[in-house]
Amino acid sequence: MSPGGSTLENGELPTGSAASLLQECLACGVLVVNARGRIAACTPEAAAHLRAKAERLRNAPVTSLPAPLPKLIRDAAKSGRPVTNLEILPTLPRRGAMTLRVSILPVKTRTQSQIVVVLNNLTSAPVFEQNMRRLDRLASLGTLSASLAHEIKNGMVAIKTFTDLLVQKNQDTELTEVVSRELQRINAIVTQMLRFAAPKAATFTTIHMHELLDHSLRLLHHQIAGKSISLQRRYEARVDTVRGDDAQLQQAFMNLLLNALEAMNTKGVLTVATEITEGKPGTRWLRIHIQDTGMGIARENLGRLFEPFFTTKKNGTGLGLAISQRIAHEHQGAIQAQGEVNRGSTFSFSLPVLSG
Numbered sequence: 001m002s003p004g005g006s007t008l009e010n011g012e013l014p015t016g017s018a019a020s021l022l023q024e025c026l027a028c029g030v031l032v033v034n035a036r037g038r039i040a041a042c043t044p045e046a047a048a049h050l051r052a053k054a055e056r057l058r059n060a061p062v063t064s065l066p067a068p069l070p071k072l073i074r075d076a077a078k079s080g081r082p083v084t085n086l087e088i089l090p091t092l093p094r095r096g097a098m099t100l101r102v103s104i105l106p107v108k109t110r111t112q113s114q115i116v117v118v119l120n121n122l123t124s125a126p127v128f129e130q131n132m133r134r135l136d137r138l139a140s141l142g143t144l145s146a147s148l149a150h151e152i153k154n155g156m157v158a159i160k161t162f163t164d165l166l167v168q169k170n171q172d173t174e175l176t177e178v179v180s181r182e183l184q185r186i187n188a189i190v191t192q193m194l195r196f197a198a199p200k201a202a203t204f205t206t207i208h209m210h211e212l213l214d215h216s217l218r219l220l221h222h223q224i225a226g227k228s229i230s231l232q233r234r235y236e237a238r239v240d241t242v243r244g245d246d247a248q249l250q251q252a253f254m255n256l257l258l259n260a261l262e263a264m265n266t267k268g269v270l271t272v273a274t275e276i277t278e279g280k281p282g283t284r285w286l287r288i289h290i291q292d293t294g295m296g297i298a299r300e301n302l303g304r305l306f307e308p309f310f311t312t313k314k315n316g317t318g319l320g321l322a323i324s325q326r327i328a329h330e331h332q333g334a335i336q337a338q339g340e341v342n343r344g345s346t347f348s349f350s351l352p353v354l355s356g
């Protein structure tokens with residue numbers, strides 16, 4: 001039992017105890033016991049916590065309350081010391097188990113002394129507390145995974161350089177190839193995690209989107225080489241300047257382009273097209289379409305593509321589109337997906353055109 005830290009002096013209400021009592025009093029019940037040991041007042045919540053009728057409790061002697069409440073109240077009255085946040089299992093015959101949190105505050109004024117009893121039913125609290133703890137854990141998981149990803153990534157750079165060298169020297173060694181491939185996969189996951197959990201502050205500059213798209217396509221050259229994939233550029237937008245973060249936009253387009261290539265596997269047509277569309281008066285959008293002739297998208301998956309961790313791929317992280325969408329939003333833009341099974345897909349990225 002915790003007698004609490006404050007004592008009553010000069011008949012004053014100890015402010016610390018009163019404050020904490022008020023604080024926990026959101027769903028609490030309150031009983032007031034008079035100097036004659038009878039219940040002078042009782043809120044409906046208190047009656048509910050004690051599984052009794054309020055009118056039967058009013059004016060009843062304290063001894064009619066379930067144990068151990070009578071003794072606790074008597075002791076507090078005698079010593080003048082408050083009891084704060086004591087958890088009890090009151091004896092409520094044939095009424096099931098219940099945990100109550102009790103605070104008892106003897107209040108002495110010049111004319112009368114009373115005992116205020118505050119009751120909280122904790123029986124349903126664990127669910128709420130569990131949810132709060134889970135939310136807490138999720139929040140810290142985000143921060144934790146960001147720092148973890150960061151550390152892993154630093155180590156990966158060195159490991160990857162050396163295994164690449166090993167693979168070059170031992171072309172036919174299956175082991176080194178497996179190691180290299182798996183390292184690449186881990187590297188991709190960690191990069192995505194880092195991006196998702198802790199995006200670094202964006203640096204906005206004027207971007208020429210056609211240049212950025214060309215650069216992204218150049219980076220994918222080796223993924224296309226050796227396959228029957230043809231590339232079509234249809235840059236129809238007369239203006240291609242936007243305000244944006246170069247690295248972020250490139251990452252978004254790499255995700256979309258990689259998805260398109262993965263959807264086509266070894267053959268198909270990859271089209272990158274741009275156009276200007278009119279929005280509300282005075283606003284123009286640069287729309288970039290990444291179109292493939294790949295496997296397409298099942299109708300039931302269309303609504304889930306941008307959810308983090310949604311993937312239909314064996315080795316996918318399911319973060320690519322979630323990240324791309326976040327980047328689009330950070331640029332006041334949007335991404336839309338269209339697709340039909342076996343008839344290819346189109347991802348359209350819209351960004352406000354830089355006026356002037």
Ligand SMILES: Nc1ncnc2c1ncn2[C@@H]1O[C@H](COP(=O)(O)OP(=O)(O)OP(=O)(O)O)[C@@H](O)[C@H]1O
Pocket residue numbers: 192255259260263292294295296297305310311312313315316317318319320321322339344345
């Ligand atoms: N061009 C596309 N054609 C068909 N399906 C697509 C296309 N782009 C995305 N998808 C579907 O959306 C899912 C989510 O894509 P997302 O890029 O977020 O993750 P992923 O590609 O599975 O994994 P990661 O990008 O992390 O390697 C994919 O698993 C796939 O089912």
Ligand SMILES: [Mg+2]
Pocket residue numbers: 255258259316320321
């Ligand atoms: Mg992807």
